Amino acid sequence: RSTHSEMEKNRRAHLRLCLDKLKRQVPLGPEDSRHTTLSLLKKAKLYIKKLEDDDRKAMHQIEQLQREQRHLKRRLAKLGMERIRMDSIGSTVSSERSDWDRG
Structure with a gap:
């Protein structure tokens, strides 16, 4: 039982570290000084979509x-x-002219 509790505690700590990262x-x-996990994940999703869109536009411009x-x-x-x-x-015209000038 205590092993399970310790594993759960470690899992939550790891999840918290990942969310902080x-x-x-x-x-x-x-306005997001205090946010929920759900709001953070939604903002992350929007940010990823924006980065993908920016990348797509940049690739189009490169092409x-x-x-x-x-x-x-x-x-x-x-x-x-x-x-x-x-x-x-x-050069052909100028050589023809010089020939003509000489003649």
């Missing part, structure tokens, strides 16, 4: 930025190729 992790408003980055890299490569082409056209 949870209380430090969950942002509680000033959008990665798409934009790929687009800009393709555009930069295209502009680089156009510049090379224009430089080669320009």
Whole structure:
């Protein structure tokens, strides 16, 4: 009988420690100086949902930025190729002009 009481006492102490740890992790408003276990668990649930939503939004933004980055890299490569082409056209024109100037 006393062994059972000791085990129950330890279980409650462990549960209390876990709830205190949870209380430090969950942002509680000033009105929550004294709260019930149920209210703490409800606030923890809402906080977890908010964190999941924030994470989902951040992942969506990362995907959008990665798409934009790929687009800009393709555009930069295209502009680089156009510049090379224009430089080669320009050097051809300038060599033709110098030939014409000499003649």
